[in-house]
Amino acid sequence: MKPSTPFECPHHAALRAASSEPAPQPAGSWPPGPAPGLTGWGLLRAMSRDLLGTLEGWRRAHGDVVHLRIRPEHQVVLTDPALVRELLVAQHEGLVRWERGVQVMAQLHGHSVLTAEGQPWRARRQALQPSFTPKAVQSFVPDIAAASGKALAGWRADGAAWPIEQAFTSLGMDIILRTMFSSEIDADARLAERAVHEVSVAGNAEMYWPASWPDWMPWKASKRRAMKMLRGLIERHVTTRLALARDLWPGDLLTRLLILHLDDPDAWSLQAVRDECMTAFLAGHETAAATLTWWSWCMAANPAAQAAARAEVDAVLRGRDPAAEDLPALACLKRTLQETLRLYPAAPVLLSRRSTGAIALGGWRFPARTMFTVPVGLMQRDARWFPEPDAFRPERFADDAGKQIRGAYLPFGAGPRVCIGQHLALAEMTVVAAMFLQRFEVAAPEGMAPPEPEFHITLRPRESLKLLLARRAP
Numbered sequence: 526m527k528p529s530t531p532f533e534c535p536h537h538a539a540l541r542a543a544s545s546e547p548a549p550q551p552a553g554s555w556p557p558g559p560a561p562g563l564t565g566w567g568l569l570r571a572m573s574r575d576l577l578g579t580l581e582g583w584r585r586a587h588g589d590v591v592h593l594r595i596r597p598e599h600q601v602v603l604t605d606p607a608l609v610r611e612l613l614v615a616q617h618e619g620l621v622r623w624e625r626g627v628q629v630m631a632q633l634h635g636h637s638v639l640t641a642e643g644q645p646w647r648a649r650r651q652a653l654q655p656s657f658t659p660k661a662v663q664s665f666v667p668d669i670a671a672a673s674g675k676a677l678a679g680w681r682a683d684g685a686a687w688p689i690e691q692a693f694t695s696l697g698m699d700i701i702l703r704t705m706f707s708s709e710i711d712a713d714a715r716l717a718e719r720a721v722h723e724v725s726v727a728g729n730a731e732m733y734w735p736a737s738w739p740d741w742m743p744w745k746a747s748k749r750r751a752m753k754m755l756r757g758l759i760e761r762h763v764t765t766r767l768a769l770a771r772d773l774w775p776g777d778l779l780t781r782l783l784i785l786h787l788d789d790p791d792a793w794s795l796q797a798v799r800d801e802c803m804t805a806f807l808a809g810h811e812t813a814a815a816t817l818t819w820w821s822w823c824m825a826a827n828p829a830a831q832a833a834a835r836a837e838v839d840a841v842l843r844g845r846d847p848a849a850e851d852l853p854a855l856a857c858l859k860r861t862l863q864e865t866l867r868l869y870p871a872a873p874v875l876l877s878r879r880s881t882g883a884i885a886l887g888g889w890r891f892p893a894r895t896m897f898t899v900p901v902g903l904m905q906r907d908a909r910w911f912p913e914p915d916a917f918r919p920e921r922f923a924d925d926a927g928k929q930i931r932g933a934y935l936p937f938g939a940g941p942r943v944c945i946g947q948h949l950a951l952a953e954m955t956v957v958a959a960m961f962l963q964r965f966e967v968a969a970p971e972g973m974a975p976p977e978p979e980f981h982i983t984l985r986p987r988e989s990l991k992l993l994l995a996r997r998a999p
């Protein structure tokens with residue numbers, strides 16, 4: 526929905542409609558939005574109770590460009606795909622990420638590609654990008670398959686509901702330890718898993734405080750312990766690797782980071798290497814585990830789609846583990862993952878952006894310091910861009926399904942700050958999903974209601990998901 530100008534000459538309005546260009550809005554005006562009251566803090570309270578539900582209500586009432594006056598901020602919520610792309614792609618240079626979000630993340634991640642801005646971000650991103658291309662991540666497939674085979678062998682199909690969310694979360698940690706450190710699964714994996722969860726919960730809670738209490742406060746003991754555990758784990762792997770002869774280094778992510786350090790120690794200090802390790806741990810683990818959890822639910826709730834994906838897996842792999850060359854042939858399986866990411870994006874609201882100067886967008890002229898929020902979770906369930914938006918229809922992503930509206934499907938974000946790990950995540954999830962379907966059929970327990978999504982770090986089921994597994998005949 527585009528804003529309209531109240532006093533527009535009909536001739537100009539017709540010309541504008543023909544060119545689909547939005548009408549310029551009077552200088553200093555703001556788009557419509559909910560009544561803020563004296564401070565607008567009531568709007569914040571409504572958002573903290575139910576973020577996506579509240580934003581959806583405002584979109585229905587006010588359109589795709591909604592103004593929130595939350596003193597001292599002006600915030601704009603965008604759900605128009607074209608404007609979202611315009612913001613994130615074309616206007617990227619005029620934006621920084623929301624300072625408070627970055628401040629909290631930096632306590633956990635240090636100064637990594639996730640938290641940097643401007644030239645330092647560009648330099649990091651350019652140096653890291655070659656390790657995350659579709660081709661580069663192929664080398665991780667054998668490790669991902671090995672970790673999956675080992676974990677799936679222990680999953681039980683004994684008629685009791687299996688804690689599949691917990692199991693995928695543990696498997697995700699096993700995979701990240703292998704791809705990052707070539708580490709065999711040991712006691713560290715379960716401790717690291719708990720620690721990642723602890724720090725993510727702490728970080729998530731702090732984002733909504735105006736400032737952070739120092740970490741030495743008594744009630745922050747569990748965050749302190751968790752950070753100590755993760756830093757210790759990373760430090761141990763870095764030290765052990767550096768003590769190893771260079772020609773014995775494995776081809777994992779740590780080696781790729783340490784090569785950056787050896788090539789240019791000024792730009793890539795050992796601390797920078799540790800910070801990027803922490804980011805990959807924190808950004809990569811929860812997101813992939815949450816997506817696989819939702820995928821297993823989508824498979825259980827849609828037996829025909831499950832059967833079609835399994836038939837493809839059986840035909841392509843004929844019982845062997847997937848190799849990198851197999852992944853392009855698993856197109857039907859990939860579509861089930863894409864559709865899962867549409868219905869249940871792990872990051873349903875992108876980190877808010879702030880404009881560093883005035884920004885012209887959709888006919889409006891927003892001053893410097895305007896905050897922009899992009900709720901991709903709403904856009905991806907919008908019937909205007911996805912007919913029958915709540916239905917699981919992997920065929921939407923088929924090559925012959927017609928063109929998708931650009932900017933309406935953004936589970937990995939868009940523009941220069943799009944998820945750097947997207948190809949790794951898709952390769953990982955395709956391998957895990959294929960190996961799961963080779964071994965199990967999955968169903969929902971009798972009478973189970975669809976799980977309620979809750980946005981807490983990532984989008985997860987409110988109650989930990991448990992499903993019925995049946996082991997397939999070998």
Ligand code: HEM
Pocket residue numbers: 638639640650804805806808809810812813816870871872875876877935936937938939941942943944945946947949950
């Ligand atoms: C299903 C899995 C994943 C999902 C849904 C996901 C989603 C996202 C999204 C939406 C963003 C952009 C956020 C924004 O614009 O505010 C992002 C950024 C990022 N992701 Fe992912 N991610 C996933 C997996 C991974 C993995 C496996 C890694 C690393 C190993 C990773 C590392 C990062 C990093 C470093 C950034 C920041 C990039 C930058 O600012 O330049 N992600 N992710």
